[in-house]
């Protein structure tokens with residue numbers, strides 16, 4: 397079974413299209429939408445299109461990372477897909493990531509760079525370089541909002557995650573690297589959808605701070621034994 401987790405903050409105008417598209421192809425999936433502090437009709441739109449959806453509503457706005465962690469806790473599917481609410485990833489791209497899971501634990505979309513504004517591209521490239529330099533991660537597109545995990549691996553990783561904002565994308569991959577999970581990047585089609593919630597000034601600072609925090613959390617977790625090799629990897633099941 398597939399669980400789809402969507403962190404959503406004031407997404408009434410964007411979430412409808414991807415929900416309709418995904419429902420037509422993956423209608424049996426368990427959909428979990430996590431909204432923290434949305435002040436618009438996001439939840440109504442979700443319930444109208446996908447009445448069986450599990451909706452987690454939190455009163456205050458905390459951030460995408462916090463929302464994703466709550467969603468993963470609730471997920472029961474064997475495969476967990478975490479995706480953005482804007483519908484940038486066409487639904488049939490899921491097949492490519494699902495196929496990749498036959499030889500890895502985490503498959504993440506790798507987006508074409510066309511379609512983004514110059515400044516967004518520049519900030520994204522600088523952030524990516526700093527991430528690779530400070531963490532040794534080999535992943536090119538850590539921030540892609542379309543990622544698929546095997547269930548146990550998602551549960552272990554997100555249970556150890558601590559950051560609440562957009563830094564979760566890097567923290568989860570950093571933990572995957574430390575636990576010894578195999579990550580594959582898969583080139584996917586992508587549609588740039590207007591209406592991003594990312595504030596280039598405020599969120600960039602927060603993402604750098606969360607990168608620093610994630611590196612430290614992993615380091616401390618390894619020192620105190622909270623973070624070690626994953627149970628399945630150390631048992632040789634991988």
Ligand SMILES: Nc1nc2c(ncn2[C@@H]2O[C@H](COP(=O)(O)OP(=O)(O)O[C@H]3O[C@H](CO)[C@@H](O)[C@H](O)[C@@H]3O)[C@@H](O)[C@H]2O)c(=O)[nH]1
Pocket residue numbers: 402403404405406407430431432457458459460463479480481482539540541542562565591592593594
């Ligand atoms: N629950 C919740 N969800 C949030 C919040 N902030 C953003 N989100 C959700 O996070 C997703 C990504 O936000 P977008 O508004 O679509 O921004 P984007 O520019 O397309 O995001 C890109 O950059 C982010 C930062 O690098 C990436 O995290 C994201 O996956 C994507 O690549 C959307 O589903 C949005 O609703 C929040 O505070 N709470």
